Amino acid sequence: MIRRLAIATAAAALLAAGCGGDGDEQPTLAALEKKFICPTCQTTLELSNAPVADRMRDFIRQRLAAGDSEEEIEEALVAQFGEAVLASPPKEGFNLLAWVLPLAGGAVAVAAVAVALRRWSRSRPAAGPAPAGAEPLDPELERRVDEELARFEG
């Protein structure tokens, strides 16, 4: 069970990490608007109608028309506005922590829950027949219980 959970978590992490690459496809303005932040309003371009966001959209449109790749456009915008213009931090250097820490935190949390569940299930007494050494029921009491149950059910 725990192993399955760990495999599922690792697979989800790999999928999440793999979602960043779009291969060689030409990016669209709509896709890029989600990847850059308007420096004055601190929202992604798709949500901003600030003048600087309009200007950034124009810039992206021009670069797309010129056939630039997503990386080239990103490089040009970072050169003008700094890394704060990126909606997601780059997956390198110190910024890598922003990607690794949540995944590591999630993995630690899953492991902690798994360990806690395991300990909890071990500490619970097993259900089933009365444990050995338990006192047998008094015959008179057993007879009265049976009578009461018969009356209740009848």
Add this chain to the structure above:
Amino acid sequence: MARRVKLILQAAAVFVVVLLVALLGWKVTDVAEGRGLDAALERGERPAAPQLTLDSLDGEGEIRLADFRGKAVVLNFWASWCEPCKDEAPLLEDVWQRYRDEGLVVLGIDAQDFRSDAQRFVDRFGLTYPIAFDGHGSSLGKFGNTGFPETWFVGRDGRLVGDHFVGPFTREQLEENVRAALDTPAR
């Protein structure tokens, strides 16, 4: 052994929490520093202007605010996409031309902008005063600026003086504050 591991994990958790609190404190203090300037001016105080070192817009070296010590400085934060900045530019060029011999410097700081757009703006309005380029906008937080345009006045002693304009100023307001900045002692 297990107890030791537990202690180490607890110490690591406490360390991470302390680190996050310290980061939060640093960020809050950093923002509050700029906001404090405005409040100090309103109380009639003259706080020291934050230090600025930025690339010049024309790419020829750096511009440091400290280099203008002994002169009065009009510090104007602008961007080419800012509409009121277009009205202010001719007024700023005018005071720069008229008062530069008395020791006035108009320092424009173009922030959160494309360098090429800023250069076109400068050419269009024939601006000749020094202009620094701050595409990242790192200087804005030092002054607690929240938009464009914003204008501060720095006395000859490196301390802020007069009004802080959030948004456009009139010709009269500009003249009045330029005079106040020029009248400060060089010290």
